[in-house]
Amino acid sequence: MSFVTTIKQQFEANENVAYGKKQSDYLKNNFPFYGIQTQSRRDILKNCTSIFKDEIKTNFRAICWELYQLPQREMHHAAIDIFLKEIKNKYQIEDIVLIEKLLLTNSWWDSVDTLAKYAVGGYLKAFPEKTLEIIEKFSNSEAMWLNRTAIIFQLGYKKSTDFELLRSECEKHKHSTEFFIQKAIGWALREYGSVNPTAVLHYVNSTNLKPLSKKEAIRKII
Template sequence: MSFVTTIKQQFEANENVAYGKKQSDYLKNNFSFYGIQTQARRDILKKCTSIYKDEIKTNFRAICWQLYQFPHREMHHAAIDVFIKEIKNNYQIEDILLIEKLITTNSWWDSVDTLAKYAVGGYLETFPEKKYEIIEAFSNADNMWLNRTAIIFQLGYKQKTDFNVLVSECEKHKQSTEFFIQKAIGWALREYGSVNPTAVLNYVNSTNLKPLSKKEAIRKII
């Protein structure tokens, strides 16, 4: 039996239809859910990965993509958890292709935000020479989730944030009518504002951001 088969069986064995309906409603009914709470899902994943750790370590990229083909959101979250754990300090230059596929498949904020921060953010720390090329491509893509990724990939960078890149992305997308883009701009600015509030306030006060973006950007500064 494989890791994918085993974790699917474990999720099915712990299905809670009523709670799954609530989870699906929360994500606007974009996905099916087994109805497993976060900690229980992680416990199941931990148990399964301990059994199949060798298989996962040697084949985690293919496993993650296989998990992503299932309709249930818990399978997607398991894929992301495995990917983030295994890819750390193990990036290959071509991994950005798989990361982009994961971002643009079964897309919603709960998957994209994790991939943006930990997968793209980590990849570009490993290959900083690829930063401008990749972020420009994501920013110009006809895909809102790639655009959001280009804005928020530096979450967690703190003092290492390239503020010029952040401002460039905010300027490019500041007139967007997409809720998730406006929210991303505010979130990214707010995060950087925790280490450089003056820079963020100066930028917010000197540009014409959408009200939601501005509100989110300065929420913890003033």
């Protein structure tokens, strides 16, 4: 029996239809849920991965993609958890292809934000020379979730944030009427504002951001 089959059986055995309906409602009914709470999902995942350690270590990319194509949202979160654990310090140059597929498959804020910050952010720390190429591609894409990724991928960078790049992304997308883009701009600026509030305040006051972006950017500064 494979890892994917095993974890599917374990999730099914712990299904809670009523709670799953609440979870699905929370994500605008974009995905079905087994109805498993986060800690229980992680406990099940931990138990299953301990049984299939060798299979996962040697084949985690294919396993993650297989999980990600299943309908239930718990499968997608399990895939992300596995990917981020196994990829640490093991990024390969071609991994951006899989990361982009994950960003564009079963996309919603709960998956995209995690992948943007940790998978894309981690990949570009491993291959900084690819930053401008990848971010320009994502930023110019017609896919909104790639645009959002281009804005927020530096969330964990703190003082290492390339503020010129962040500012250029904000400028490029500041007129967007898309909620998730406006929110991303404010979020990214707010995070950088925790280490450089002067720069963020100056930028916000010198450009015409959407009200939501501005509100989110400065709400912890003033």
